[in-house]
Amino acid sequence: MIEIVDLVKRFGPFTAVDGVSFAVGRGEVLGFLGPNGAGKSTTMKMAAGFLSPTRGRIAIAGHDVENDAIAAKRALGYLPEGAPAYGDMTPRSFLEFLGRVRGLERAALAGRLAQVVDEIQLAAVLDQPIETLSKGFKRRVGLAGAILHDPPCLILDEPTDGLDPNQKHEVRNLIRRMAPDKAIVVSTHILEEVEAVCSRAVIIDRGRVVADGKPADLVARSPFHNAVRLRLIATVADLGARLADVAGVTRVTTPEGGTPGRDFLVVPAQGASIIEGVAARLRQTGIAIETMAVEHGKLEDVFRDLTTSDAARTGARP
């Protein structure tokens, strides 16, 4: 439903998007991730037809964004960064305006407006000028505008930015509810959000795709996937040496915030399952365990491994 093929965007000598390709089908929620300046918003602007690509092709519900722009825009709901709106309008007049521009009939528009206002909980501010709304409500007005015409494809640039935890939860639920019938791309910096709502994640860095997979498969690439977290009853000074030759163990460290000698993180090679070997060795050597658990790893570890830090990125790209 959303197809992006070899997309490139250059601003003068600077390449912001450098050969990005991915496709999103109905029922998929794709988390689009990357550090600041990686090229996420630029990619989304091109997909929404707001910016012309230097090279590449984008199709929305089968319609080419460049050559069949109106049909492509009809099939797309787009929430841009910051969700610009006309500040002196109220959410009601702004959404009615968008509905008319979208060509919704009066009765259909009234029906959709009521539905969206209820889904996004806008009733309390419906007749208040947008410029007087809190950041979270402004964002929600933008989101309401993106879904008003019930498009099959959605591109949402940081939809939960500026929302409080309750509102974030509501918007994630809304995305989950809409997901079965739509193809959705969501850019976010909140990695837990990806695990909570996305069926797939694409990570870009310096304009290039560096990972594309299910969140659980990406998490499995964490160096801490299948690591064993231990808390011992009494201090053991040389646990590292005692576990060094257990199959699959590469190193033994003190986890962040742990007590040296009592809290340990036993790290495996390439996600190997080491829990049984570690447990057996502890039993053999008579070391008493208070707690023991297998770590899954975090998307954050994988993200940091695959993407470039700000410092490394300051040099200009060709």
Ligand SMILES: Nc1ncnc2c1ncn2[C@@H]1O[C@H](COP(=O)(O)OP(=O)(O)OP(=O)(O)O)[C@@H](O)[C@H]1O
């Ligand atoms: N109109 C423009 N002219 C020149 N450079 C631009 C323009 N728009 C974006 N860029 C540059 O392209 C790069 C990618 O920007 P983009 O906004 O797509 O990143 P992003 O991944 O969305 O970042 P963030 O997470 O901070 O929103 C940045 O270095 C940005 O400065």
